[in-house]
Amino acid sequence: xxxxxxxxxxxxxxxxxxxxxxxxxxxxxxxxxxxxxxxxxxxxxxxxxxxxxxxxxxxxxxxxxxxxxxxxxxxxxxxxxxxxxxxxxxxxxxxxxxxxxxxxxxxxxxxxxxxxxxxxxxxxxxxxxxxxxxxxxxxxxxxxxxxxxxxxxxxxxxxxxxxxxxxxxxxxxxxxxxxxxxxxxxxxxxxxxxxxxxxxxxxxxx
Numbered sequence: 001x002x003x004x005x006x007x008x009x010x011x012x013x014x015x016x017x018x019x020x021x022x023x024x025x026x027x028x029x030x031x032x033x034x035x036x037x038x039x040x041x042x043x044x045x046x047x048x049x050x051x052x053x054x055x056x057x058x059x060x061x062x063x064x065x066x067x068x069x070x071x072x073x074x075x076x077x078x079x080x081x082x083x084x085x086x087x088x089x090x091x092x093x094x095x096x097x098x099x100x101x102x103x104x105x106x107x108x109x110x111x112x113x114x115x116x117x118x119x120x121x122x123x124x125x126x127x128x129x130x131x132x133x134x135x136x137x138x139x140x141x142x143x144x145x146x147x148x149x150x151x152x153x154x155x156x157x158x159x160x161x162x163x164x165x166x167x168x169x170x171x172x173x174x175x176x177x178x179x180x181x182x183x184x185x186x187x188x189x190x191x192x193x194x195x196x197x198x199x200x201x202x203x204x205x206x
Contacts, residue, residue: 046123056091068107144191148184163204
């Protein structure tokens with residue numbers, strides 16, 4: 001019986017030593033410093049009349065800022081003579097000019113040695129964009145040729161994203177040369193090689 005107790009004590013002591021070592025490693029891990037970095041807001045709406053806005057940043061490390069498109073012509077950074085390098089919690093300002101056209105957007109990039117973020121400045125426009133088809137579908141001739149759809153818009157075609165999705169079993173590619181003129185969307189269609197088959201497509205402008 002004494003031999004069994006002695007063996008039990010010899011086995012128990014190494015086990016307790018292992019537990020003490022594990023606890024010490026956990027304490028060291030809790031001392032790791034948390035990295036903090038990021039703008040208080042990721043998106044700011046500026047009025048069409050322009051003006052100055054402020055962007056607070058939460059950080060416990062140095063960081064830099066810059067305009068994504070410095071030649072945008074309407075948005076500038078105002079760091080009050082402090083440059084574009086900051087350390088710790090701080091803020092910087094931006095200056096937007098009057099926007100007498102359509103809404104517009106610019107980005108401001110913030111970065112540290114291993115992290116990056118972006119703030120987007122969206123400025124309202126004096127002119128509200130309009131884009132609306134008077135009808136949601138049109139029929140075009142099987143022989144092909146020009147087709148039109150009435151469209152109410154104050155935008156130019158180059159300012160719009162264009163998407164053509166062919167929704168029937170044909171190979172597609174039979175719509176081309178989209179244009180906007182005198183309140184109409186104008187397009188060209190190729191002849192339908194299969195007079196018995198109805199083909200369809202969806203045109204999206206955005």
